[in-house]
Amino acid sequence: MGRGDWVLERLLVRGAATAVEDAGGRWRRVRLEGVGGLDWKPGQHVRVQVGELSLRAARDLLRTYSVWDYDGDALELRVFGHGEGPGARWAQELKPDTQVMFKAPEGGFTVREGAPGHLFVGEETASVAFGAMMRSLDGKARAVVEAGDTADRLPLDGDVAWLDRGTDSAFDSARLVEAVASLEGITPGTVAYLAGEAKTCQAVKRHLLHDRDWPRRDIVVKPFWTPGRRGMD
Numbered sequence: 001m002g003r004g005d006w007v008l009e010r011l012l013v014r015g016a017a018t019a020v021e022d023a024g025g026r027w028r029r030v031r032l033e034g035v036g037g038l039d040w041k042p043g044q045h046v047r048v049q050v051g052e053l054s055l056r057a058a059r060d061l062l063r064t065y066s067v068w069d070y071d072g073d074a075l076e077l078r079v080f081g082h083g084e085g086p087g088a089r090w091a092q093e094l095k096p097d098t099q100v101m102f103k104a105p106e107g108g109f110t111v112r113e114g115a116p117g118h119l120f121v122g123e124e125t126a127s128v129a130f131g132a133m134m135r136s137l138d139g140k141a142r143a144v145v146e147a148g149d150t151a152d153r154l155p156l157d158g159d160v161a162w163l164d165r166g167t168d169s170a171f172d173s174a175r176l177v178e179a180v181a182s183l184e185g186i187t188p189g190t191v192a193y194l195a196g197e198a199k200t201c202q203a204v205k206r207h208l209l210h211d212r213d214w215p216r217r218d219i220v221v222k223p224f225w226t227p228g229r230r231g232m233d
Contacts, residue, residue, distance in 0.1 A: 012049065012101040013038070015075060020094045025151030028081035028091045032100055033074040040070045040105040042132035043193075046077075047103040050090035063087035064224075066129035067105055078128045078154060109195065109222040111136055117190030120156075121180055121204050123147065123170045125224050126195035127154045133193065134158045142186075144179045146170065171227055172199040177207050191218045198223035 015032030023029040044067060051061035063086065069076040081091035094100070111118065111133050120130045120143040127145055131154050134141045139157035146163040147153050148170065153162055163175055177200075192208055194201040201223050208214035 011103060013104055015100050015102070017094055017096055017098045017100050018074070020096055020098075022081075023078055025149055025153075026080045026082040027078050027152065027154065028094075030077040030079060030091070030094065030100075031074055032077070032102075035075050036073045038070060038075070038104055040067060040075075041110045042067075042136040043110040043129045044105040044107040045109075045129070046075070046105050048077075048087075048090070049101040050086045061086065062103070063090070066132070068128050068132060069135075070105070078131075080125075107222075109193070109220060112191040112218075112220070115189060115191040115218075117142070117187035119143070119183075119186065119190050119192045120145070120158075121176060121192060121194050122196035123165070123173065123176070123200070124152045124154075125170075125197070126222075127156060129195055129222070130193070131156050142183070144176060144183070146173060146176050146179075170197050170200070172203065173197065174203070176200055177203050180204055181207060181211065186212075189218065191220060193220045193222070195222040196224055198226035 013035055015035040017030060018033045019029060019031035021029050045064050046067060047062040047064055049061060050063045065077050065079050067075060068078045079091045080088060082088060109129060118137055118141040120141060123146040130143060134157045141158040143156055143158055143160045145160060146165050148165045163179055194204050201221050205219055205221055208219055
């Protein structure tokens with residue numbers, strides 16, 4: 001291991017995977033124990049090592065996952081275990097009692113305290129972050145979430161409108177924009193949290209800004225993926 005790789009390893013937290021199991025649909029539940037003392041806010045993510053550590057290949061071997069829950073000693077993740085990418089293979093092959101390395105929780109996609117209302121919009125890849133954030137609000141939130149299969153619907157606390165995408169692509173989803181456009185009874189000052197596929201997030205943001213005169217400061221965007229973009233595909 002070179003000096004650069006040693007420095008990178010020193011930045012990572014080590015946890016033991018005590019549970020690795022199916023969590024419905026394409027989701028896998030991963031529980032990492034022995035990770036006390038982390039500073040986590042609902043909505044934040046961790047960067048997990050999914051391959052042999054190398055500073056030169058860090059972008060390819062660290063994958064970003066929103067944290068489903070953290071109890072002060074154990075971290076709960078919900079990750080997609082289907083597909084051909086490094087992250088999907090890691091989720092498929094991970095076994096209990098395996099040591100997992102990850103960067104401490106980070107990110108600014110968190111609940112805006114003091115807001116009179118909260119609206120969450122995205123597809124199933126955003127529902128892990130949404131689940132943690134909505135629980136912290138005791139269910140006092142609204143959400144519009146699209147999913148390709150009902151089995152991929154994670155439990156979300158609050159007033160949730162689920163949209164069935166079927167076999168259509170989640171890329172640039174007009175369905176989400178139309179659903180948000182039909183919403184009524186939005187409290188002025190409500191913060192909108194948009195997450196998931198990047199182009200869809202931007203389309204929903206344009207609708208809020210131009211069709212609803214939503215204040216820009218009350219829109220929080222966190223794109224997770226988009227086709228063809230390295231690190232986001």
